[in-house]
Structures are given as structure tokens and as C-alpha cells.
Amino acid sequence: MAAKEGNHMNVRIIRTMTLALCMSILLAGCWDTKDINKQYLPVVMGVGKGKSEKYRVILQIPNALGKTQILDKEAKSISKAIDLIRTDSEKSIELVHLRLLLIDREIAQQGIGNIINFAVRANDISIKGLVGIVDGNFEKTLYHQISPTPEISSYDFFSEEAGWTPNQSIVRIWEAYQGQKSYSEDMAVPMLKNGDKTLFTFKGTAVMREDRMVGTLNEDETLLFNLFKGKYTGGTIEVAQNTSVLIENAEIKHHTKWSEKGPSIQTDVLLNVVVLESPEGKANALIEKEMLEQLSRRFEETVKKIHFLKSDVLGIGLIFRPQLTEENLKEWKSNWFLKLEQKINVRINVLNEIYFKENEPAHLNQGRLLK
Incomplete structure (x- = not known):
């Protein structure tokens, strides 16, 4: 009988010690916390x-x-x-x-x-x-x-x-x-x-x-940089006096080539835009023409500037990376990028269906504006 009581006592002691040990472990995680x-x-x-x-x-x-x-x-x-x-x-x-x-x-x-x-x-x-x-x-x-x-x-x-x-x-x-x-x-x-x-x-x-x-x-060149990198959400372009458009989406495709002269890349950029502001009666075709001329010139000037700085900030090397050997990869910035021929072709598409001022009857426009 005494032996049984002793066993029960030992079990209780072991359980108590185990519980105390567990509590101390849990509390240890709180000791070094800071108010x-x-x-x-x-x-x-x-x-x-x-x-x-x-x-x-x-x-x-x-x-x-x-x-x-x-x-x-x-x-x-x-x-x-x-x-x-x-x-x-x-x-x-x-x-x-x-x-x-x-x-x-x-x-x-x-x-x-x-x-x-x-x-x-x-x-x-x-x-x-x-x-x-x-x-x-x-x-x-x-x-x-x-x-x-x-x-x-x-x-x-x-x-x-x-x-x-x-x-x-x-x-x-x-x-x-x-x-x-x-x-x-x-x-x-x-x-x-x-x-x-x-x-x-x-x-x-x-x-x-x-x-x-x-x-x-500058900010305009940064917009083109982000556009080339696919970060254009919310981008607004001022086309001409009193005319601005919002970039709805963009499709960018790169075509690379490596010849005896070195690497060359042609980038096709298709911009679908929405007219935010323009003089009354200005045709979408004219907006597309003005925007095409302006963006083509800006892209060309920005690319020349980046090449003059000898910085591959546009990440052209990443586009060519699958074609580069380990040796050419290490020499990309110091050699091959300096020989790069780069061209950007721009196409513009004005999304007429969103530009309701031109397509809807006057009374519907007025009603929508009143809302």
C-alpha cells in the first residue's frame, strides 16, 4: 500500500515538474520582448x-x-x-x-x-x-x-x-x-x-x-524608361497644346539579332491610349500622328542619352542573356553594350469607345456629366 502511495506521489511530482518546465519555456519567449x-x-x-x-x-x-x-x-x-x-x-x-x-x-x-x-x-x-x-x-x-x-x-x-x-x-x-x-x-x-x-x-x-x-x-524620359520596362499604369502623355492621353495598355516586343558587328535590337511598342483632353473637333487620326512623331523622337533621344552614359539602365543585357556565353556576359557592359544598335518603333491606337464625348449624342453627354 505504501509502495502504491509512493508511486502516486512520484507521478505527481514528475507531472508538476514537467508543467513548471513547460511554463518556464513559454515564459522565456516573453522575457526579452520590448515595450x-x-x-x-x-x-x-x-x-x-x-x-x-x-x-x-x-x-x-x-x-x-x-x-x-x-x-x-x-x-x-x-x-x-x-x-x-x-x-x-x-x-x-x-x-x-x-x-x-x-x-x-x-x-x-x-x-x-x-x-x-x-x-x-x-x-x-x-x-x-x-x-x-x-x-x-x-x-x-x-x-x-x-x-x-x-x-x-x-x-x-x-x-x-x-x-x-x-x-x-x-x-x-x-x-x-x-x-x-x-x-x-x-x-x-x-x-x-x-x-x-x-x-x-x-x-x-x-x-x-x-x-x-x-x-x-527627366520626368518625361523616366516615363519612357518605365514604359520600356512595362511599368506604365497611370501614365499620362501630353501630346500637344491642350491635348493629353492616358496609356490604357501597352504591348512591347523585342527582336534581337547578333551579327559580326555585334548585338542589335528592335523594340515594337504598341500603345492603346484614351484621350483625356483635346480641343473640340480634333480628330483621333491627328492625335495618333502627333503622338507617334513625338514619342518616336523622344525614344530616340533617350536611347542616345543612355548609350552616351554607357549605362545599360534599360536592361538590354537581360534580353540578350539567353544568347550570351559566360565570357560574353562578363564583357556585356564593357564591350558589347557599347556596340549595340538599338531601334524603337512606336504605334498608337486611340480607343474611341471610351472617348464618349465624340461618339454619343449631346443630350446623353450632358446627362452623364450631370451625374
Whole structure:
């Protein structure tokens, strides 16, 4: 009898110890958690040239009131500057919510490789974060604030669901890392400065050769760049005075050839557009003609400019990649791209059925407008 009671006692002890052990394991996962009120969560990091050190790092931290707190330090390395910010901060600095990495133009012209490598290696920075170049006063742009608007984020200016349009380029940290090491493509980085009534004003696109900025594309040239890359949603083209069209969809086909002279590519671009605004009585045929002439000229000028900069920002090497040997791939940017012959043929189609002002009776137009 005593033996049975002893066995029961041992079982109860074992069960109690097992339960306590399980509870301690579960609680262990909570011991190192941090109170959200004890953390700073920056959404924007600016990296510029310091006055006395190599780098100046500025962090933007939004709060619940829609205002932005700025933390700022200089150091010989980015990680050390962030460490100095952490040292002087009354809260911990967590970079897990960093959405935008802004780099001063002066540094971009010298090379952004170290900055992108740091962002990729940092365990707490998401490689999905966006990259931009500040073309203007770096400090003024990073310290710039507008009226408190909690629902608006700096990220929205790059979001395809919010403020982004095809007149702006867009590149993420992982794409920048890939682009600076790619044999077959260079990257395009959006350029911006502080706005007057908005947070940012876009200045066009920085054309990179590997990790260095070598030139720029304006907003119209950026639209053509995005169109070539298939990113045209929401793109509006001003054809002539008082005439503008919206790109409804685009069909882009590439025809490649490799001869003794080197590579050549012909790109056929068919644009289906909707007329947004035009003088009364202006025929669709005339709009198509004007748009064809204008876009053909712009594409030709943009392609010449890109070739002059010796940057394969359009990613032609990716199109040729299946035809390239390993040796030719390594020599693409330094040799074959410089010999590339490139031509772009444009065709325009105005979608009449959406342009109801021209097709419907006047009383129907009036009724629809009144709605």
C-alpha cells in the first residue's frame, strides 16, 4: 500500500515538474520582448556626407500625432553613426520598420556600394525597403515636414497603390544590391528633394553605372524608361497644346539579332491610349500622328542619352542573356553594350469607345456629366 502511495506521489511530482518546465519555456519567449513605448521605429534613413566625418545619418521617426522626430549623428561608418544615435537616445532604436533609404547625390556620384551592402547585411533592415537619391539640400530635405497628416507616409510617394506614377522610377534595396553586381543590367534610382506643400518633389531618375551615378533622366524620359520596362499604369502623355492621353495598355516586343558587328535590337511598342483632353473637333487620326512623331523622337533621344552614359539602365543585357556565353556576359557592359544598335518603333491606337464625348449624342453627354 505504501509502495502504491509512493508511486502516486512520484507521478505527481514528475507531472508538476514537467508543467513548471513547460511554463518556464513559454515564459522565456516573453522575457526579452520590448515595450512598444520604449522603442523608436524610424521609417526613413538618410545617409549623407558629414561635416567632420565620412557619413551623416539622419533618422525620421513618426509619432501618433503625425509629427516627425529627427535623430542625427556623424561617424566614419553608418553602423557607428546609428550606434551613437542609440547611445544618446532615451529609447531603443529598431530599424525593422525602415521603409525608405535616402542617399545624398554627392555620395551617389562617388558610389553607393558600401551603403547598399550595409543595408543588406543589417539583420534588422528589410531588403524590401526603397532607395532614393536626394537631389538638393540633403539636410533640408530630411528635416522637411508638412502639416500633421498621420495617414500620409513618405512611403506613399513610392507606392503604386498611392502616390506613385510612371514619371517616377522605383528601386528596392535588394534590386539595388543585385543591380550593382549584375553583368547585364544597371539600375535607375528615383531623385527627389523637399517639396513646398508636399513632402517631396521628384526630380527624375539617377542613371547608375554599377554603383555610381553617371547621369539623369527627366520626368518625361523616366516615363519612357518605365514604359520600356512595362511599368506604365497611370501614365499620362501630353501630346500637344491642350491635348493629353492616358496609356490604357501597352504591348512591347523585342527582336534581337547578333551579327559580326555585334548585338542589335528592335523594340515594337504598341500603345492603346484614351484621350483625356483635346480641343473640340480634333480628330483621333491627328492625335495618333502627333503622338507617334513625338514619342518616336523622344525614344530616340533617350536611347542616345543612355548609350552616351554607357549605362545599360534599360536592361538590354537581360534580353540578350539567353544568347550570351559566360565570357560574353562578363564583357556585356564593357564591350558589347557599347556596340549595340538599338531601334524603337512606336504605334498608337486611340480607343474611341471610351472617348464618349465624340461618339454619343449631346443630350446623353450632358446627362452623364450631370451625374
